[in-house]
Amino acid sequence: MAIKKHILNPEKWVSLHADYLFNYTISRVNNHDLAKDLVQDTFFAGLKAKDNFQGKASERTWLISILKRKIIDYYRKINSAKGKAEVKMNFYTDGEREGEWIEERVPNSWDSNLEKSIENDELSVVLDKCINNLPEKYAMVFRMKTIQHFETEEICKELEITSSNLWVIIHRARTQLRKCMEDNWFKN
Amino acid sequence: MKLTCDEATQICDKSQYKEATLWEKIKLNLHLLLCRRCGLYSKQNNVMTKCLEKHKNEDCSKNNCLCAEEKEVMEKKLKENI
Numbered sequence: 001m002a003i004k005k006h007i008l009n010p011e012k013w014v015s016l017h018a019d020y021l022f023n024y025t026i027s028r029v030n031n032h033d034l035a036k037d038l039v040q041d042t043f044f045a046g047l048k049a050k051d052n053f054q055g056k057a058s059e060r061t062w063l064i065s066i067l068k069r070k071i072i073d074y075y076r077k078i079n080s081a082k083g084k085a086e087v088k089m090n091f092y093t094d095g096e097r098e099g100e101w102i103e104e105r106v107p108n109s110w111d112s113n114l115e116k117s118i119e120n121d122e123l124s125v126v127l128d129k130c131i132n133n134l135p136e137k138y139a140m141v142f143r144m145k146t147i148q149h150f151e152t153e154e155i156c157k158e159l160e161i162t163s164s165n166l167w168v169i170i171h172r173a174r175t176q177l178r179k180c181m182e183d184n185w186f187k188n
Numbered sequence: 189m190k191l192t193c194d195e196a197t198q199i200c201d202k203s204q205y206k207e208a209t210l211w212e213k214i215k216l217n218l219h220l221l222l223c224r225r226c227g228l229y230s231k232q233n234n235v236m237t238k239c240l241e242k243h244k245n246e247d248c249s250k251n252n253c254l255c256a257e258e259k260e261v262m263e264k265k266l267k268e269n270i
Contacts, residue, residue, distance in 0.1 A: 014263040091194035099192020171198040
């Protein structure tokens with residue numbers, strides 16, 4: 001039985017796949033220009049590697065596999081020692097009080113008109129600002145999990161991190177966000 | 189058995205995604221009985237989740253596609269390399 005062999009047609013890549021690849025990327029990196037660059041890089045890399053294409057997978061699947069590498073390279077970069085920005089610590093990390101709240105990071109009670117303020121349209125703006133204030137790595141994982149609703153397993157696989165790794169990232173992101181929202185929105 | 193505040197709030201975060209195990213939830217609830225700070229955190233965490241749900245719905249449509257000019261530029265750059 002003859003299996004249909006896929007062929008590459010770079011002339012048509014942009015019109016056939018740019019939107020799809022862009023959507024795939026933006027749901028992971030949430031930055032328009034960055035997503036655009038990653039897609040463009042994917043096309044360039046595809047051109048360079050086109051002789052390696054064996055025609056077993058569709059053109060799109062093949063391009064996605066290149067894009068996935070680009071995204072993980074990006075994640076590694078923002079996670080590397082060089083670009084390492086950390087969230088503020090909320091708990092003592094050593095000594096007698098290890099694991100206890102650091103005094104100035106202890107939650108304060110919030111304004112009691114909470115329900116009303118959730119309906120306020122500006123809430124989204126403030127929340128977005130707070131998320132954007134997170135170091136990039138935290139923002140990326142947090143968004144994938146919370147805004148895009150990716151499965152834990154999928155994020156771990158794509159970014160090559162463990163699930164305990166993921167939960168530490170989510171935990172730090174959420175503690176930082178809570179504090180940011182307390183200071184900028186729920187202040188008494 | 190006994191959790192630190194750091195561990196307790198981490199489980200609390202995990203449970204916001206309904207992914208905490210039964211055992212974790214038991215340990216968390218024991219901690220919450222004794223710790224007011226984490227109790228407050230836990231309560232506020234539910235509010236945060238509600239806010240984020242709402243934010244998600246507003247966030248979805250914006251900034252999510254390439255415009256025609258951007259695609260033209262992309263196409264041009266690509267063709268220069270073919």
